[in-house]
Amino acid sequence: MYGWIWRHLPGNAWVRALISLVLVLAVVFVLFQYVFPWAEPLLPFNDVTVDEGSGATR
Template sequence: MYGWIWRHLPGPLPLRLVQALLLVAGVVALLMFVVFPWAEPLLPFNNVTTQ
């Protein structure tokens, strides 16, 4: 899959590197601001008890 993405990025190597970094940053931002806040109430990490 990563090879497919790399082959479809236009431009020379420096431009491809910038585009790949922007894609990674976009995925991280999507996870941090959309996916993780949505999933956080569903996770059991707040139900911690100590005995």
């Protein structure tokens, strides 16, 4: 998988390393900005209120 990506990146080893770094940072950014905020309410730490059922804070 990663070998396949590496072989398909353009340029020499340095350019590829640089592009890889940018790709990794982009993935981390997307995870922190979009994926994790979506997944986090599925964990129980948000339930701090009393309410009918467990609705108001999920």
